[in-house]
Amino acid sequence: MAVTLEQLGAPIGTGRTAEVYAWGEGQVLKLMRPGWVADAEEEFEASRRVHRLGVPVPEVFGLEEVAGRPGIVFERVEGDSMLAVAGRRPWQLRAYARQMAAMHWDLHQLPGEGLRDQQDTLRREIAQGEGITEAERSQVLRLLDRLPAGDRLCHWDFHQDNIIISPGGPVIIDWITAQHGNPIADFGRTTMLLEIGELPSRMGRWHRLLAGRLRVHFMEVYAKRYRQLAQPAAAERRDWRTVVFAARMYEVSGIEYRRLLKSLRLELAK
Structure with a gap:
């Protein structure tokens, strides 16, 4: 079943390129803003590469889509x-x-x-x-x-x-x-x-x-x-x-x- 923006609730973080929402246990969804949708897959692949290099980055789990906007599921980092x-x-x-x-x-x-x-x-x-x-x-x-x-x-x-x-x-x-x-x-x-x-x-x-x-x-x-x-x-x-x-x-x-x-x-x- 598709998830809607209303079901996501209020974002827990916002930036120039995306909004960040809670997503399940210990995860967040970085949902790209309009105008940045083409960058989601590239950021997903880049995040996986640097994680494999041992850089201290959030673990990346996959790609999702909400309301026609692509997003990346990351480990939720407290702090x-x-x-x-x-x-x-x-x-x-x-x-x-x-x-x-x-x-x-x-x-x-x-x-x-x-x-x-x-x-x-x-x-x-x-x-x-x-x-x-x-x-x-x-x-x-x-x-x-x-x-x-x-x-x-x-x-x-x-x-x-x-x-x-x-x-x-x-x-x-x-x-x-x-x-x-x-x-x-x-x-x-x-x-x-x-x-x-x-x-x-x-x-x-x-x-x-x-x-x-x-x-x-x-x-x-x-x-x-x-x-x-x-x-x-x-x-x-x-x-x-x-x-x-x-x-x-x-x-x-x-x-x-x-x-x-x-x-x-x-x-x-x-």
């Missing part, structure tokens, strides 16, 4: 996001930032075989980006042409809200953007999200203000620790930063769009 936990324990913020850097470094030691290609993704996103001139687009693509491709596991949306602090340890969620590629690009993407990305809309005004200030410190500690582990060349870091800024342009709007465009043009002018 709050690192963003929420660190917000309640600001005295531990430095430790969480260093932990996140170490987790990111550990991911980058693993092969990304079978996942989408980072270079293809970047070229497509740069081509779709609005607000940048054709001369700027060409300049970014020339940068990308000379950067090493890489074959490592990259999350591409790695930040505190995608890490659950569970009783058994941190668990990484949301593998919809997983890919194989260069770890320094993935690092650049995370620092960009921490530096420029919008905070979750569910936060109140004053919470967002405080979180924004704390996030700057978190980003600095995270970035310093990751650089200590990976030891990337400064020029390569700078070039990847420019590329990921340009690739992000197609998916943002409002204040984040304006911040990003300003930052991109500053990078291109260097």
